[in-house]
Amino acid sequence: MTDTTEARTPDSRPTGGLSAQYQPGEVEQLRYERWVSEGYFSADPKSEKPAFTIVIPPPNVTGSLHVGHALDHTIQDTLVRLKRMQGFEVLWLPGMDHAGIATQNVVERKLAEQQLSRHDLGREKFVEKVWEWKAESGGAILGQMRRLGDSVDWSRERFTMDEGLSRAVQTIFKRLYDDELIYRANRIINWCPRCLTALSDIEVEHTDDEGELVSIRYGEGENAIVVATTRAETLLGDTAVAVHPDDERYKHLIGTEVELPLTGRRIPIIADEHVDPAFGTGAVKVTPAHDPNDFEIGQRHDLPSLTVMDERAVITVPGPFQGLDRYEARPAVVAALREQGRIVAEKRPYLHSVGHCSRCKTTVEPRLSLQWFVKTGPLAQAAGDAVRDGRVTIEPAELSKRYFAWVDNMHDWCISRQLWWGHRIPVWYGPAGEVVCVGPDEQPPSGEGWRQDEDVLDTWFSSGLWPFSTLGWPERTPELEKFYPTSVLVTGYDILFFWVARMMMFGLYAVRDSDGSGVQPFNVVNLHGMVRDQFGKKMSKSFGNVVDPLDWINRYGADATRFTLARGANPGSDVPISEEWCQGSRNFCNKLWNATRFALMNGATVEGDLPPSSELGALDRWILSRLQHTVAEVNEQFDSYEYAKVCDTLYHFAWDDVCDWYVELSKPVLAQDTPEAARTRRVLGHVLDQLLRLLHPVIPFVTEELWIALTGGETLMRAAWPAVDHAYVDDAAEEELAALQKVVTEVRRFRSDQGLKPSQRVSAALTGLGNVGIDTHEPLIRSLARLDAPGADFTATATLAVTGGITVDLDTRGAIDVAAERARLEKDRAAAEKEATQCRAKLGNESFIGKAPEQVVTKIKDRLVTAEADLVRIAAALEALPAA
């Protein structure tokens, strides 16, 4: 780290103690520690201020935070810092998720490196190992959150397996059980033969996989029927063949029996609407124990369910196939069938949708098994209604359609998992198989032979309680009273179903108002997209485009990293980032640093009242007016969660308006020691003060450092959010400065066209400024355009036709590059001619005059006048040019 401490001591005044470049490393850690030690992040439930609450989407304790978390946290930190400045009592509650299957898999993989399985350790020892891992991984995550600048209330950190949260899990399980919204049943569920556990529907990912369709003849002679299947091995568990009731080909067979090959069993041919007569042969083998559809058919027709595979998907039926894995059994069964001449049509490739375990990608095996379920009907109904009736809004609104599609078609939710890491199901079974569900305040039965359910709950069961379990529910704590419902939930659209919908169901069920109605867990769901690379590609390790947020923080600073992420974060849209863009953000932070440095070197101040508009020159009135517009715009953009637009607005205000124009234009004024200069120093101090406030939510570190240097205040975190002051909205000043900018730009273009270096001074006469009322700014224009310095080494004559109604004569008395100037004028003339032609065409169109609004017509007329004036002036200028 470079040693700039000396340069930054308070007595090196002229620069306000600021070095020439912003060094994030020297600022961030110290600032963060101070914020924590001063208690700026702490939330007080006894506060009189209105509450603003965000609970963090708890990261899984499976590793460290990735750049997607960095985006998620940046948005939340931006919101909570904004709300603190706006006067809310803010709680941003941190914590982590035990992430059942995901974490168990991580620890199992680590054990596998030592040739150990969890069974070698036993349940108790294994769970101990996972806790060790949690301590390690959790610590890393907390460190990353500090580096990002997360202003979370550390005193309220929670973990889904904390005692209090476990109590919440047991409480709601008991209530749901008593309300008959939790039940146990033998159902066909998604089973992962590798993780050896049941999975819920959304834990299954479907991909289109290549399969092979074979046609098999069941039965003999007239009774024979041909079925098509991709899963020949499940034939061993067939208990029927189904056809469509209206299928003429098979009508005569309905109600008869056929012989099931390889088994000697006879199975019925049944009619069921589910069968699509157009697919395959129009006849389906029915395996109720190993296919969800077939299970349904089996239920409707009272068919037996024959389980032919164990939990590892190995055939259990005695005989030649016993002991074969499902993929070994498939060709073996086909081969045996072929031997018997049963294969009617050989294998043909067939693309079909296959489910995979979302954690390990193993092909899911539908399996009949005894599991616990949540009856989702009434809960999902309430979750949908809360959005439908507007108690909860989803940002962006388009995503609520997806939400409805899901909650309105939800199946019952399988919540038991055959894992060791998680909340154990609070149910005991007696010696005679009796079931007792025990709540947190009850003792398990003490008699002989009682044992607790071995399974744990789906991880989303406990994270679904997060918005209130973290606040002390089921107790009515002061925290719950003050901070529930939470204000905004910020998360990626990818877990809308996994998490958001579950929180809605549980929150509305568990937390009750005084009148007994359910209270939504949050008022707004702010969904962001996925972080992608600069070409919009998904980040993946194999593609090598993964960004580690810590790496960027180390090299460019937390603020630059945050700004890069926030700059792409509009509701619901994916966020492309690249290292180059992060460098740009770093540059922006440095720009602010140097602007403040300039201000301090030139005596900018925040002391005393801001002079009233009437005492200020056009320049000061202009920047103050721009500031008011910026504040108004940023407020609107924050209200609609358009962080990218907030960043864009502030970036351009800071860089273009403040740095490129206001600072440059104020230099001549600030060089003086006049009352006007004093007023400008006050305005400059004010503008920077306000700008730093506006940027603080997004880039807290550099703004804090600069604001303290500028104002001598204690912390920007407790400064008030800027308000629009209409007394400083000044259209006249904005028009005046716009004209000035155009003139300066035009002269600069002329200089550039003429190949004049900045160091070359031009002796010039400026005329025509009074046409647009900016004659008083002539010295400023000269200063910015580098005109008329003593010892000028270039003289020329030119007429600059500035488009937009402004014309300026620049008399530079001498030879110029005639060819360059002619080219420029010809180009301008072409543009003006095109403009004039277009306007005339419009104005000559009777329909246009008759139907267009008056303002539009007036505007076009003005444009025509301008263009014609430009043409006259350009013609004169061309005339005046010496011949080539």
Added chain:
RNA sequence: GGGCGCGUAGCUCAGUGGGAGAGCACCCGCCUUACAAGCGGGGGGUCGUAGGUUCGAAACCUACCGCGCCCACCA
């Protein structure tokens, strides 16, 4: 199979009924006393295609083409 969304400058994206924009990249010129992590200037787009509505369409409607995502029990 159902649903949603997107095609605007080389890249990433704003703009949603009245003069085509930004950032980055690119070209030219500059160490101009806050900043070379900077300053000034510039080039570049028949707004996916074809119809339609309108005085007027990048924007609204229809169809098509291309891309992406989500859901789904097609054997």
